[in-house]
Amino acid sequence: MVLTMRRKAPLPLALVAIAVLVPASEASHVVVPPGNSQIDQYFETAPGPGGNNSIDGPDGPGGTDGADGADGADEAGGGSVAADAGYLGAEELEQLEKLGGDGQRAAELAAATAPEEPKPDAARGGSDVEAASGAPSREGLGIGLPLILAATAIVAAGFLLRQRLGHARAG
Amino acid sequence: MRRRLRVSRAILAALLLTLVLPGSASAARGLELGLTDSVYTAGDAATRQLWLDRTVDARAGLVLLSASWGGIAPDPRPAGFDPTDPNDPAYSWATLDAAVQDATARGLRVAIIVGHAPSWAEGQNRPSLEEAPAGTWRPDPVAVGQFATAIATRYSGSFSPAGLPGSVLPPVRVWQLWAEPNLSNYLTPQFEGHQPASPDHYRQMLNAFYGSVKGVSSDNFVLTGGTAPYGDPPGGRRMQPVTFWRELFCFKGKHLRGTKCPDPAQLDAISHHPINVGSPRRKALSPDDASTPDLGKIARILHKAERRGRVLPKGEKSFWATEIWWDSNPPDPEGVPEAQHARWLAESLYLLWRQGVDTAIWFQIRDAAPEPSFGATPQTGLFLQDGTPKLAYEAFRFPFVGDRTGKRKVRVWGKAPAPGPVWIQRSRGGEWHDLKQIEVPVSRVFQTSIALRGKAMLRARTDSEASLAWLQK
Numbered sequence: 087m088v089l090t091m092r093r094k095a096p097l098p099l100a101l102v103a104i105a106v107l108v109p110a111s112e113a114s115h116v117v118v119p120p121g122n123s124q125i126d127q128y129f130e131t132a133p134g135p136g137g138n139n140s141i142d143g144p145d146g147p148g149g150t151d152g153a154d155g156a157d158g159a160d161e162a163g164g165g166s167v168a169a170d171a172g173y174l175g176a177e178e179l180e181q182l183e184k185l186g187g188d189g190q191r192a193a194e195l196a197a198a199t200a201p202e203e204p205k206p207d208a209a210r211g212g213s214d215v216e217a218a219s220g221a222p223s224r225e226g227l228g229i230g231l232p233l234i235l236a237a238t239a240i241v242a243a244g245f246l247l248r249q250r251l252g253h254a255r256a257g
Numbered sequence: 258m259r260r261r262l263r264v265s266r267a268i269l270a271a272l273l274l275t276l277v278l279p280g281s282a283s284a285a286r287g288l289e290l291g292l293t294d295s296v297y298t299a300g301d302a303a304t305r306q307l308w309l310d311r312t313v314d315a316r317a318g319l320v321l322l323s324a325s326w327g328g329i330a331p332d333p334r335p336a337g338f339d340p341t342d343p344n345d346p347a348y349s350w351a352t353l354d355a356a357v358q359d360a361t362a363r364g365l366r367v368a369i370i371v372g373h374a375p376s377w378a379e380g381q382n383r384p385s386l387e388e389a390p391a392g393t394w395r396p397d398p399v400a401v402g403q404f405a406t407a408i409a410t411r412y413s414g415s416f417s418p419a420g421l422p423g424s425v426l427p428p429v430r431v432w433q434l435w436a437e438p439n440l441s442n443y444l445t446p447q448f449e450g451h452q453p454a455s456p457d458h459y460r461q462m463l464n465a466f467y468g469s470v471k472g473v474s475s476d477n478f479v480l481t482g483g484t485a486p487y488g489d490p491p492g493g494r495r496m497q498p499v500t501f502w503r504e505l506f507c508f509k510g511k512h513l514r515g516t517k518c519p520d521p522a523q524l525d526a527i528s529h530h531p532i533n534v535g536s537p538r539r540k541a542l543s544p545d546d547a548s549t550p551d552l553g554k555i556a557r558i559l560h561k562a563e564r565r566g567r568v569l570p571k572g573e574k575s576f577w578a579t580e581i582w583w584d585s586n587p588p589d590p591e592g593v594p595e596a597q598h599a600r601w602l603a604e605s606l607y608l609l610w611r612q613g614v615d616t617a618i619w620f621q622i623r624d625a626a627p628e629p630s631f632g633a634t635p636q637t638g639l640f641l642q643d644g645t646p647k648l649a650y651e652a653f654r655f656p657f658v659g660d661r662t663g664k665r666k667v668r669v670w671g672k673a674p675a676p677g678p679v680w681i682q683r684s685r686g687g688e689w690h691d692l693k694q695i696e697v698p699v700s701r702v703f704q705t706s707i708a709l710r711g712k713a714m715l716r717a718r719t720d721s722e723a724s725l726a727w728l729q730k
Contacts, residue, residue, distance in 0.1 A: 127440055
């Protein structure tokens with residue numbers, strides 16, 4: 087059994103490996119502090135599977151993941167940070183408005199802030215977990231990743247089913 | 258039996274006292290807040306003074322002034338020039354003198370950062386300016402020490418400048434050497450091939466600086482340059498800060514294996530610049546980079562250096578954050594929304610304090626003009642360019658933060674305008690209601706816990722003013 091498995095494992099395993107490794111290699115990207123897309127000192131290079139590979143800044147020739155000079159950095163830092171404008175309900179907002187100036191200010195704060203990170207934006211790094219796990223950036227596989235994963239799962243399930251049926255017949 | 262009764266009564270009395278007395282803030286450790294901005298050394302006195310006044314209004318206790326060595330010293334070096342003599346006529350101190358005087362006159366504590374070598378103090382075999390920007394190439398440690406003697410003597414508190422007999426310049430006690438010594442923008446080379454080069458050279462500069470500054474007055478306090486938060490792999494233009502500190506304190510590898518250290522670094526405090534690409538809670542992706550929540554990576558190295566005698570003089574060193582900021586929108590369309598800017602400011606102060614930082618410096622007091630563009634210039638100020646205060650100004654004056662520590666428990670933290678009573682309040686039914694009263698200590702920093710389920714709007718209030726509201730989830 088173990089021997090049979092070993093002989094037949096390469097195809098599904100290879101698919102799994104592709105599914106895991108490809109997005110990881112795509113994950114390396116440059117993140118700049120919001121609003122400083124052309125300042126080349128403070129960008130963060132996300133480590134790829136082989137560690138940090140880029141030694142050029144956003145303006146440098148190498149860039150990261152095809153980030154093309156300042157344009158790439160602009161893209162990375164572009165767009166405003168998503169504000170959670172709908173975080174407070176109408177009733178709460180009404181209550182805050184009754185508080186006068188303080189309430190207005192609080193409402194403004196509530197509208198523009200939330201304890202968590204803004205909505206995931208891979209270009210900005212998203213949340214800790216997303217960034218650290220190498221969530222695909224806009225240069226990532228897009229719909230390709232779920233398709234590969236689904237195909238891998240189907241192939242693996244089919245393989246296991248075939249194994250079981252084979253054993254049942256042999257038994 | 259009687260004794261047991263006495264003990265029981267004492268316990269009962271203590272319990273009753275805790276019920277009757279208002280809660281006391283548990284945080285005695287302070288957090289000094291400072292600001293840094295090139296406007297403080299502006300040539301125009303009216304502009305400089307206006308912004309120093311606003312700095313006082315913002316309740317900053319300290320300003321970090323920039324002293325460009327290459328701008329103050331003559332270049333080229335003239336014959337007969339004595340670099341240790343602050344009265345040497347070839348030095349140009351006028352702008353810095355005025356800034357130190359104006360800031361001190363307003364009760365601000367002054368710190369000075371020295372950087373940017375004159376060309377004659379750079380090392381040999383200088384590469385192109387593209388590879389090594391002006392003032393960055395292997396600054397001569399001996400010359401660093403000589404300039405340190407001159408500048409520390411000038412602001413020793415007993416120095417009379419030439420041409421102004423009888424007048425004495427105010428003292429400056431806090432001295433920082435070099436901005437972001439892990440970046441090629443300020444110090445080159447960072448690497449020789451793939452081997453770190455800047456930490457060793459910086460250590461020599463720092464030790465010369467330390468000896469000279471302390472030689473002028475043992476009351477002087479020497480601070481390292483603040484490291485930038487993100488770096489490149491070996492061979493790049495930016496060294497990762499954790500690598501830089503490891504090398505500076507003669508350690509190798511993640512397990513901090515000691516290497517030969519014949520001349521350990523001398524300092525009173527180390528500094529880092531936790532400048533984030535996201536929220537203040539966002540950790541750096543690389544283990545050798547360090548954003549706001551990652552100061553422990555650097556503190557670990559420092560503490561091991563303290564234990565192993567790889568930092569001198571012996572004793573615990575303090576930790577400063579000499580540059581924190583985010584760009585805001587408005588005015589920068591790519592900055593963070595103004596209210597979030599304020600929130601992140603307060604939250605970063607809290608997180609830095611929690612990690613042991615005792616001085617935090619925000620960059621800057623007012624936005625830079627967007628010339629040539631917003632992307633190329635910082636709009637990080639507490640004020641817009643035209644002098645309109647942002648919400649960040651209020652967050653800086655009276656920072657207040659909530660941090661959920663359990664389903665029913667929230668830790669609140671802040672820095673009150675003054676010692677004394679502070680009320681933690683919650684907004685309910687359109688009104689603010691007291692949740693807890695605490696007594697804020699002299700340090701003005703308070704931290705306490707409140708029972709709170711679900712989301713709520715919180716704030717802190719004194720007799721005369723309230724913090725910005727904090728939305729707690």
